[in-house]
Amino acid sequence: MSTAFLETKHLRREFGALVAVDDVSVQVAEHSLHSIIGPNGAGKTTFFNLLSGTLAPTSGSVFFRGEDITSLPVYRTIHRGIGRSYQITNLFPTLSVFENVRLAVQATGRDNFRFLTPVTKFPDVLQRTSEVLEIVGLTDDAARPAGQLPHGDQRKLELGMILAPDPDVLLLDEPTAGMASNQVPELMELIASIRSQGSKTIVLVEHNMNVVMSVSDRITVMHQGQVLAEGTPGEIADDERVQEAYLGTLYDEEDS
Amino acid sequence: MTSFAPTRASLWSRYRLVAVALIAAVAFPFIVGLLSGQSPAAVLAGEAGNAKFLQGLAIEVFILALYALSYDLVLGVTGLLSFGHAMFFAVGAYASGIMLKSFGWPFWVTFIGVLVAAVVNALLFGLVLPRVKGIAFALVTLGLSSVFFIVVQSSELAKYTGADVGLQGAPVPEWIDTNVHRFRVYLITLAALTIAYLIYRAIVRAPTGAVLLANRENEERALSLGYNTFWFKLFALVVSSLTAGVAGFLWTVQQPIVTPQVAGLGWTVAALLMILIGGVGTLTGAIVGAAVFRLLEYYLERWFGGTAPVLVGASYIAIVLFLPYGIVGTWRARTVNRRQGLDRLRRLFGIRARRSQ
Ligand SMILES: Nc1ncnc2c1ncn2[C@@H]1O[C@H](COP(=O)(O)OP(=O)(O)OP(=O)(O)O)[C@@H](O)[C@H]1O
Ligand SMILES: [Mg+2]
Numbered sequence: 001m002s003t004a005f006l007e008t009k010h011l012r013r014e015f016g017a018l019v020a021v022d023d024v025s026v027q028v029a030e031h032s033l034h035s036i037i038g039p040n041g042a043g044k045t046t047f048f049n050l051l052s053g054t055l056a057p058t059s060g061s062v063f064f065r066g067e068d069i070t071s072l073p074v075y076r077t078i079h080r081g082i083g084r085s086y087q088i089t090n091l092f093p094t095l096s097v098f099e100n101v102r103l104a105v106q107a108t109g110r111d112n113f114r115f116l117t118p119v120t121k122f123p124d125v126l127q128r129t130s131e132v133l134e135i136v137g138l139t140d141d142a143a144r145p146a147g148q149l150p151h152g153d154q155r156k157l158e159l160g161m162i163l164a165p166d167p168d169v170l171l172l173d174e175p176t177a178g179m180a181s182n183q184v185p186e187l188m189e190l191i192a193s194i195r196s197q198g199s200k201t202i203v204l205v206e207h208n209m210n211v212v213m214s215v216s217d218r219i220t221v222m223h224q225g226q227v228l229a230e231g232t233p234g235e236i237a238d239d240e241r242v243q244e245a246y247l248g249t250l251y252d253e254e255d256s
Numbered sequence: 257m258t259s260f261a262p263t264r265a266s267l268w269s270r271y272r273l274v275a276v277a278l279i280a281a282v283a284f285p286f287i288v289g290l291l292s293g294q295s296p297a298a299v300l301a302g303e304a305g306n307a308k309f310l311q312g313l314a315i316e317v318f319i320l321a322l323y324a325l326s327y328d329l330v331l332g333v334t335g336l337l338s339f340g341h342a343m344f345f346a347v348g349a350y351a352s353g354i355m356l357k358s359f360g361w362p363f364w365v366t367f368i369g370v371l372v373a374a375v376v377n378a379l380l381f382g383l384v385l386p387r388v389k390g391i392a393f394a395l396v397t398l399g400l401s402s403v404f405f406i407v408v409q410s411s412e413l414a415k416y417t418g419a420d421v422g423l424q425g426a427p428v429p430e431w432i433d434t435n436v437h438r439f440r441v442y443l444i445t446l447a448a449l450t451i452a453y454l455i456y457r458a459i460v461r462a463p464t465g466a467v468l469l470a471n472r473e474n475e476e477r478a479l480s481l482g483y484n485t486f487w488f489k490l491f492a493l494v495v496s497s498l499t500a501g502v503a504g505f506l507w508t509v510q511q512p513i514v515t516p517q518v519a520g521l522g523w524t525v526a527a528l529l530m531i532l533i534g535g536v537g538t539l540t541g542a543i544v545g546a547a548v549f550r551l552l553e554y555y556l557e558r559w560f561g562g563t564a565p566v567l568v569g570a571s572y573i574a575i576v577l578f579l580p581y582g583i584v585g586t587w588r589a590r591t592v593n594r595r596q597g598l599d600r601l602r603r604l605f606g607i608r609a610r611r612s613q
Contacts, residue, residue, distance in 0.1 A: 078480070111463045
């Protein structure tokens with residue numbers, strides 16, 4: 001039996017009476033770009049929270065490289081090679097941009113309990129930090145407090161912090177959320193170039209359909225916590241149920 | 257390579273401030289002596305006078321600064337709101353008193369005993385760390401310290417703690433008797449503060465301290481970056497408890513009596529006030545804050561007697577209104593906004609703020 005690289009089995013998460021993620025089984029192939037789309041409140045972010053260990057599922061399980069990682073706490077997942085970015089910018093606001101990235105690099109190293117040696121004495125970490133800042137184009141802002149960056153640059157920093165430890169899997173939750181539309185192509189090009197290097201597995205949540213259709217290998221459509229459809233971009237574009245879900249007609253039929 | 261990494265500073269530039277402060281502090285008793293007509297030899301011999309008296313006050317400031325520093329690591333650097341911090345100090349103070357007096361332990365054995373007690377105390381606080389966050393942690397730590405506060409005052413333990421009167425007459429070796437060797441005790445407490453400050457500064461600049469700051473800024477993100485923040489918070493508690501424990505030990509050594517006051521909520525509030533005055537999370541602010549705190553209290557009391565507490569309170573309010581980042585924090589930002597301070601003051605009395613700008 002071939003096991004998927006990253007796989008969920010009957011994943012379910014309830015918030016009181018609300019079932020935010022309902023029996024979601026998804027298989028993500030290694031080195032692919034797999035998009036998760038769906039209307040607001042479909043459960044995409046919750047699904048990411050379950051994958052990354054931020055939340056525990058009510059039932060169901062998550063497998064990575066054939067291993068059950070369902071109960072892995074959130075601070076362990078990055079050490080297994082799964083990195084996660086946030087839809088709502090989630091930084092260390094008064095620390096410098098450099099320090100934000102440096103912390104992301106340091107986390108997967110072995111020096112976290114060196115408590116008397118200054119951080120400037122770890123050249124590998126500094127080198128990697130500078131590299132990442134270069135990649136996301138924030139070199140000139142390195143010294144600024146992260147909280148003072150314009151929103152678009154904060155999104156770049158958010159991406160930098162997940163690239164920093166060089167994880168095998170990138171869980172990207174709406175990386176362009178709230179960005180000015182003229183900044184979006186730059187960031188998507190960056191993601192496309194990461195993908196074309198071929199060494200990463202990317203799970204992408206994104207609302208922009210043009211982007212999703214052009215960049216994805218496979219797409220899973222979520223709706224009201226459930227998987228509505230799954231397939232290649234072509235299959236999804238032709239799927240009537242998906243179109244209905246996005247137009248909202250499905251709600252009315254089910255509710256009445 | 258384009259790098260923002262701070263360049264390696266020279267030894268002098270790294271320790272300039274500390275060196276100047278140390279030289280000034282060592283010279284201080286002699287300068288006071290000369291100004292009040294005492295020879296340096298007389299100051300060294302610990303003869304009564306202004307120099308001896310002010311050294312006594314400075315010793316208290318150094319110990320309070322050590323205590324404030326330990327609170328700044330927990331609250332200002334790590335972002336853990338503890339309302340039971342007095343217990344870190346009081347355990348040191350009482351443990352040393354009891355070990356010296358009731359157990360008759362030698363001085364150095366007692367010192368080691370205090371360190372052990374401090375670690376155990378930090379682990380006790382650490383026990384509740386994973387279970388309660390934020391304000392709940394504040395309340396649980398307040399609960400822990402309140403129990404301790406009640407226990408040291410209980411008449412059952414009067415034999416050891418002196419109950420509500422306090423612990424008196426702990427035997428202290430002659431070589432560290434503050435009445436005889438004032439200048440020596442002055443130097444010892446100054447050294448303890450300097451060493452603690454240098455260690456703290458190193459911690460904040462090291463990988464571990466970086467994670468403590470990250471925890472303060474955004475614990476959720478620190479977790480998702482891969483830091484098990486529990487161990488880092490526990491580290492901060494242990495270092496802090498050791499520091500406050502040593503402060504308590506020194507307190508017992510040079511005070512004639514250890515009162516239950518040092519275990520009460522007021523003592524935690526004192527730590528909070530000191531770092532608020534000096535600047536939360538700045539480390540140097542804890543030292544400046546301790547000096548302002550103790551000297552303000554002493555001199556206002558001396559000059560104004562009964563009305564002093566009101567004046568002390570008013571001074572704190574003024575500092576918080578006009579220097580919201582504390583003395584050191586405001587100094588670093590180089591912005592004293594008198595207008596904003598006045599506006600805050602007016603609002604405090606319910607007067608509508610004048611539109612600034
Ligand atoms: N911590 C929580 N507690 C209670 N309800 C929650 C929680 N997190 C999410 N929900 C609910 O679960 C449902 C799914 O939310 P989720 O954020 O996963 O959707 P989403 O697909 O990411 O939406 P969006 O496109 O707006 O980001 C929503 O109804 C939301 O209100
Ligand atoms: Mg979402």
